[in-house]
Amino acid sequence: MRNAYVDQFPAEAKVIKAAFWSSFLALAIGGSLGLLQALHRTDVLRIMEAPDYYTVLTAHGVLLAITFTIFFLVGIFTWGVTTSLDRGLVDLRFTWGWYAMMVVGTVLVGVSILGGVVDAIPMNADVLFTFYAPLQPHPAFYVGLVLFVVGTWLAGADWFRTWLAWRSDNPDERIPLPTFMALTTTLFWYLCTLGVALSILLLLLPWSLGIVDSVNPLLTRTLFWYFGHAVVYFWLMPAYMLWYVMLPKLSGGKLFSDPLARVVFVLFLLLSTPTGIHHQYLDPGIAEGYKFIAMTNTMFLLLPSLLTAFTVVASMEHGARQRGGTGYLGWLKALPWRDPVFTGMALAGLMFAAAGFSGMINAGMNINYLVHNTWWIVGHFHLTVGTAVALTFMAAAYWFIPQVTGKELWNRSLGLVQVLVWFVGMTFMSNAMHRSGLFGVPRRTAEPQYENFAFEPAAGSMGEINAQVALGATLLTVSLALFLLNMVMTSLGGSSDEIPDNTYAETLSGPEDAPVVLDNLKLWTAIATVLVIFAYTLPLASIIDAGGLFGPGIDGFQLAIEAGPAFVLESVREVIA
Amino acid sequence: MRISKGALLVVIAVLIPFIVEFRTALSWFGIEISVLESLVLGAVVVLAIVIWAVWPPNGDAEAEPTGSS
Structure with a gap:
């Protein structure tokens, strides 16, 4: 008899399915826009x-950094909590x-951004992902963000309520690992979003x-980065969770260490x-000492990532040896490389190792100056x-969509091709972005081609760099189309009895x-709060002391510009004045 | 085959960053190769890996690939 997630929790499966499809829609729109940008910047095709x-x-x-990721992760965490506690959510309404709150927030933000290119929408929000003041969007943009974030807070409350209900029935049990992961992630999400919520509601x-x-x-920049670096881990923790609880099982073995995962x-x-101030090394107005503290905290963050690399690879090796793999490296051949779920996650982990190395450079105060505000950073976060x-997430969808729909994956081989094309496309694009950052190619610029100036790569030419970016972006778009095709066709298919059971990895x-203290969420939250107070109280006090809570008369600036001669003349006049 | 078709595809995909950056690494030693030369080099390496992968281990043409994937 079939024992998929949809058979165990049919009502929750509907919510997760809705969250996944919201996520895929954002991915489709946001990803396609990425191709437009890449072709425009590299001067291959300019249609805007x-x-x-x-x-x-x-x-x-x-759409990609907030909507796609967070809609998908609320689905993943809902799956993790219900599956590992073996009980449904407390109240489906x-x-x-x-x-619904997250959807309304997304629509408000999306429409206000769309107003930048559609004249019929009297809004504008050309403020980029970071919405730095004095760039000023329509208020609907801020309201939408707030609704979206409050939606995620309530999602976290939903997981906590479910866990508390479970705990009253199982007072002596340890928190199951997937639930532990969802709850700890939710706790730091509450802590970090407090900064951006205050910034939006009280100031912006x-x-x-x-x-x-x-x-x-x-002040608003600092409050943004108070949230802006932690949000990176909000995206990453569900990926980590999948590497911990899915990869060992897919490899044919067990998770090497539950205690290490909790640590x-x-x-x-x-x-x-x-750690957020490490995004502001070049911001004047923050003393070097505070930046040094942020750098130290950031370097400590390498530890859990290295522990994860060790634990996940050890678990995969254990699985491979269970499948008959032998030798120092020969066991790699025994891994299930034909499975797009496994291969996608494994390649994502491999790319993350490269991202860790470029991240160390971003985090170093002195060397950051070399790459700050260059395309290097863009290359880094695309990894x-x-x-x-x-x-x-895309690889996981090949396992999760059948679980929540009861329908078999339409085409596994296409799934494998898709994850490989993504890997190759990202290799070209992010590699070229990293390299171009080293010789000063700026980020956040539509047309970085200048008169009487040529960038000088250490090797090759700027043309090759541009070609690599355009090729990479095209491959990524092809991969995205293949992914969406597979998802749509899977959803259109009929119900199947061939869906694997809804389980996750057992542990060695x-x-x-694991020491019981690891499950003491109050203790860790208290320590996390104290660390935040240490890291932020003095810098924030210093910023407010120097510039005031509401700043020295900063007017809003909307980027809805018309690039005609009249605008240029007016701008020149303003500069001269 | 010595490895499964899936593993072979993965090996070729992972090889691409090395081929792309091999040219950069060589330039540190003053060896400049063109894009075309780099592409030809990459094709040769991929071909060698494919031949190695499909070559029957120990001359046994019916041998199963290692692992179950």
Whole structure:
């Protein structure tokens, strides 16, 4: 008899399916816009005006970095909590409520961004993913973001309620690993989103509504990065969870160590938030000492990532040896490389290792100056969120969509081709972006081709770099189309009895080997809060002291520009004045 | 085959970053190769790997690939 997730939790499966499809829609739109940008920047194909590039860039960033990732991860965590606790969510109306809130938030943000290119929509939000003041969007953009984030808070509350209900029935049991992972991630999400919520509700939204005249850009930037680095781990933790609980099983073995996995998630709870200032090494107005503290905290974050690399690879090796693999490296041949779920996740992990190395360079105070605001950074986060997270999620979808629909995957071989094409496409694109950053090619620029100036690569030419980016972006779009085709065709298929059971990896060293203190969520939250207070109190006080809570008369600036001669003349006049 | 078809595809995919960056690495030693030369080199390496992969281990043409994938 079939024992898929949809058979165990049919009502929850519907919510997860809705969240996944919301995520795929954002991926389809945001990903396609990425191709437009890449072709425009590299001057291969220009079908939009330069000012529209920034609208497209904003949509690409928000739809992929926020909407795609977070809709998918709320589905994953809902699966993890219900499966590992073996009980449904407490109140499905509440669950649909937070999902609806996230959808409404996304629509508000999406429509306000779309207003940048559609004249019929009297809105504008060309503020990029970071919405730095004094760039000012329509208030609907901020309201949408707030609704979306509050939706995720309620999702977290839903998982906590379900866990508390389970705990009252099982007072002496350890928290099952997937639930532990979802809860610790939710805790640091609460901690870090507090900063951006305060920034939007108390400063930016009143400013965009005209209630206050000005903001302090350094303060709102700092509050953004208070959230902005931790959000990276909010995307990554579900990917980590899948690497811990799915990859060992797919490899044919067991998770090497449950205690080590718990330590990793506790470390992320502690260290995700007090690191954000490493995004502001070049911001004037923050003393070097605070930046040094942020760098130190960031370097500590390498520890849980290295522990994860060890644990996951050890688990895969164990699985491979169970399948008959032998030798120092010969066991690699015994892994299930034909399975797109396994191969996609394994390649995403491999790319993440490369992202870790470029991340160390970003995190180093001195060497960061070389790559700050260059295309290197874009190359870096296309390896982290664009591959470690996105490729893991797409690979996972090949397992999850059959689980929540009861329908067999339409084409497994196409799935394998898809994950490989993504890997190859990202190799070309992110590699070229990293290299171009080293010789100063800027990011966030529509047309980085300048008169009387030529970039000088250490090897090759700028033309080759551009060709690699265009080729990579094209391959990524092809891969995205193959993924969506597989998802649509799977969903159109009939119900199947061939769906694997809804299970996750067993452990070689289980929770009984983990110190009980690891499950003390109150303790870790308290320590995380103290670390945040240490890292942020003095810098924030110093920023407010220097520039005031509402800044020194900063007017909003909307990027809805018309690139005609009159605008140029007006700009020149303003500069001269 | 010495390895499964899936594993062979993965090996070729993982090889691509090395082929792309091999040219950059050589330039550090003052050896400049063109894009075309780099492509030809890559094709030769891929061909060698494919031949190695499909060559029957120990001359046994009926041998099963290692592992169950």
